Amino acid sequence: MGEELCGIQVNGMQFEYEIQNPLFFEFNLNISPGSRCLLVGSNGSGKTTLLRILAGKHMVGGRDVVRVLNCSAFHDTKLVCGGDLAYLGESWSKTVGSAGEIPLQGDFSAEHMIFGVEGVDPIRREKLIELLDIDLQWRMHKVSDGQRRRVQICLGLLHPFKVLLLDEVTVDLDVVARMDLLDFFKEECEQRGATIVYATHIFDGLETWATDLVYIQEGTLKRQEKLSELKELKGSPNLLSVVEIWLRSETKIEKKIPVKTAVQVKKSSPFDASPFRSSRHMAFYR
Numbered sequence: 696m697g698e699e700l701c702g703i704q705v706n707g708m709q710f711e712y713e714i715q716n717p718l719f720f721e722f723n724l725n726i727s728p729g730s731r732c733l734l735v736g737s738n739g740s741g742k743t744t745l746l747r748i749l750a751g752k753h754m755v756g757g758r759d760v761v762r763v764l765n766c767s768a769f770h771d772t773k774l775v776c777g778g779d780l781a782y783l784g785e786s787w788s789k790t791v792g793s794a795g796e797i798p799l800q801g802d803f804s805a806e807h808m809i810f811g812v813e814g815v816d817p818i819r820r821e822k823l824i825e826l827l828d829i830d831l832q833w834r835m836h837k838v839s840d841g842q843r844r845r846v847q848i849c850l851g852l853l854h855p856f857k858v859l860l861l862d863e864v865t866v867d868l869d870v871v872a873r874m875d876l877l878d879f880f881k882e883e884c885e886q887r888g889a890t891i892v893y894a895t896h897i898f899d900g901l902e903t904w905a906t907d908l909v910y911i912q913e914g915t916l917k918r919q920e921k922l923s924e925l926k927e928l929k930g931s932p933n934l935l936s937v938v939e940i941w942l943r944s945e946t947k948i949e950k951k952i953p954v955k956t957a958v959q960v961k962k963s964s965p966f967d968a969s970p971f972r973s974s975r976h977m978a979f980y981r
């Protein structure tokens with residue numbers, strides 16, 4: 696199969712953060728090229744984890760399990776290095792000891808960062824700077840969250856991606872920037888055949904933007920449909936109300952995990968490994 700015919704395929708994927716409790720088990724997904732696919736699900740359903748796996752940030756199974764553009768998302772590093780696979784997710788941050796993740800606020804100018812990326816088409820760069828209304832003199836330690844986010848998005852889009860994975864990136868943007876960006880993404884799919892997977896809880900304007908929808912619950916694929924064929928959308932005011940009904944009617948999923956995978960663990964108190972176990976340690980958090 697030629698690369699251009701491939702989008703994203705996941706075949707029998709298993710992934711767990713905790714060995715006795717896989718988040719994804721025998722998970723399959725097929726996203727065709729040129730789609731603008733919304734990834735929906737409640738908090739903790741696995742959207743970010745799935746996008747990070749598709750972005751090659753976790754090694755999951757062998758080379759055949761997670762395929763993007765007919766390459767292994769994790770093993771074929773040329774996907775990301777060459778710019779074909781782009782991921783825009785969590786905001787720039789760094790981990791600082793006990794403070795955890797804090798926003799990265801070095802004194803860099805927007806110009807320094809954007810023009811520091813090599814091999815970029817200057818016309819595409821100008822277009823993105825204008826689209827995102829970026830002032831090249833912005834210093835990253837003195838701008839608002841939304842302004843910093845615009846620079847991050849610009850950097851992520853400088854190379855003409857073939858597959859773009861978006862994790863709630865428009866959340867800090869004002870309504871104009873968000874709508875302009877969505878129009879740009881639509882253009883990229885229609886003109887270049889790019890594929891986009893977009894995880895979000897904000898559905899405004901997405902009924903006409905998206906072509907496909909994937910709904911997951913607790914790591915299980917519940918629905919995958921063309922938006923134009925989504926029956927519920929015909930009888931509902933908007934996508935928000937359709938998704939709201941799905942999420943409100945969720946019931947616990949029992950995963951059929953083979954006994955040898957479901958390692959039996961000794962019953963222990965949830966506080967055994969907790970930093971809050973000792974009241975002496977709690978003093979740090981007062």
Ligand SMILES: Nc1ncnc2c1ncn2[C@@H]1O[C@H](COP(=O)(O)OP(=O)(O)OP(=O)(O)O)[C@@H](O)[C@H]1O
Pocket residue numbers: 712713718736737738739740741742743744745
């Ligand atoms: N680093 C981690 N270690 C252990 N468990 C994790 C880790 N990250 C996520 N999880 C768990 O995996 C599950 C899926 O999390 P994930 O962040 O993928 O969900 P999500 O659908 O993106 O949620 P949200 O809508 O809140 O962003 C959650 O139950 C979460 O607690």
